[in-house]
Amino acid sequence: MTPRVPEIFVESSGTGPNVVLLHGAPTSLEYMRLLGDQLCSEFCVHLVHLPGYGRTPALNVHPSLERVQEYVDAALLDRGISSAMFVGYSLGGYRAILSVLAGRLAARGLLILSGLVRLSPEERDVLPGTIAFLRGPHAGQLVEALPARMLSPAHLKANPQDATRVKQWLVDTSPAVVADELEALLGASDIVDRLGAVTVAAMWRSGELDLPGPPAQAALAAQRMPHLRVSHPAGVGHALFYEDLPGTVEAALGFLRGCR
DSSP states (O other): OOOOOOOEEEEEEESEEEEEOOTTTHHHHHHHHHHHHHHTTTEEEEEEEESSSSSSSOSSOOOOOOHHHHHHHHHHHTOOOOEEEEEETTHHHHHHHHHHHHTTEEEEEEEEEESSSOHHHHHHHHHHHHHHTTTTTGGGGGGHHHHHHHHHHHHHHHHHHHHHHHHHHHTTSHHHHHHHHHHHHHTSSSOOOGGGOOOOOOOEEOOOOSEEEEEHHHHHHHHOOOOOOEOOTOOOSSSSHHHSSSHHHHHHHHHHHHOO
């Protein structure tokens, strides 16, 4: 099958220095706008619709994470965006690091939210089964499991409406798209030893109770990036924007203002 180079849709709002938002897998665009809408009074915020999300169609092949970031960076350059601060949520943090390392755009800062830089051995064992399930006839059942993975137990109990919002993350794309993304992550080259080449200002913020992006991921990155600023809000899970939006907005604005 001939690869189809996608037209990556970029949703832009606000004025000021460029900030590129990269979402996770899965993550709804509405979730990302919770942060983006708070930044666009001071920055020109570019929310990337990755393949299979929003207004960017899914791909007809299964490209690597690196190749998808080439597509993303090309779309940004086509819009005249040659320098930017990168903000990546969850797998979007990994993607943001890839863009910074590639250097196709001049990176002015790197903010990783609920991110990861390396799969654990346990995750590598489990992911092939998860990918196969996502491609099977009962993939929709995983929707019910998402809230317990994305939200802290206390928040999930007190805020059932956020469980409904988290379930929408998978509904807004398709299980097949998420399977492709996880397969690309499973096959990605290890970037940990390359993190020393990230010399721009960088900050990592993830919840103390984050399951997909536990604090150990930030500690691993900080070993290679001594300048990395790290914070872990207490009692917070993976869905930072639901559980700690004011604190995350304040931290993001403070960091990005320093990168202008």
